[in-house]
Amino acid sequence: MEKGLLIVISGPSGAGKGTIYGAVTERLPSLRKSISVTTRAPRPGEKNGVHYHFRTVEEYRAMKARGEFLETAEVYKNFYGTPAAPVFEILSHGQDVMFEIDIEGAKQIKAKYPECVSIFIMPPSFEILEQRLRGRGTESEESLSTRLGSARQELAQYDRFDYIVFNDDAALATQRVIDIISAERCKVSRNEQTIQKILNEKSEI
Ligand code: 5GP
16 A cells, blocks of 8 residues: 655744645645644633643643654744654655644654655745734734744745645645645656556456
């Protein structure tokens, strides 16, 4: 069986990666989601084991010390990590898995697992990124200026990714991500076993 695709979607805060991730996983139900571990407190409506595995800092550190994460990052004073075992389990069953993570984590995954498909979500302008962050209304002025400062540095890291998707319009950007996934599934290198099976089939005549 061919291994599944590991798809990483990333970009600065306010680029809209969360919205696109939600829309893509809804439109492609066969795509499995990775559930991250985080030390941040759950927001209203968030469920443990569904949106995140919410853990204490001590629990997170113990998991990290046991080498249980594929990647980890500190994002705005909270720790996040992708548990490795469920991801490799999904891939070994030929299923595709997608994560939405920060840029540091995305770089770690590319280094460990170069065949992953990494997609950078780019805002159409810095002004729009700022408007989106302000429009959320969830950030304090302090947190907003931290996020805007790191967004500038993060935007400059686009060249570490395989693909760039401009999020000028969420529906169009979602379609672009779906198109990338379809094209990646058709790559010769990802279909060698199936091709060999067909080539080795015995003919009736
Ligand atoms: P939030 O706390 O708003 O859900 O997420 C904050 C940031 O953490 C987002 O940029 C999100 O992409 C990132 N994030 C969520 N889960 C993970 C993870 O497992 N690893 C890394 N590196 N970043 C994550």
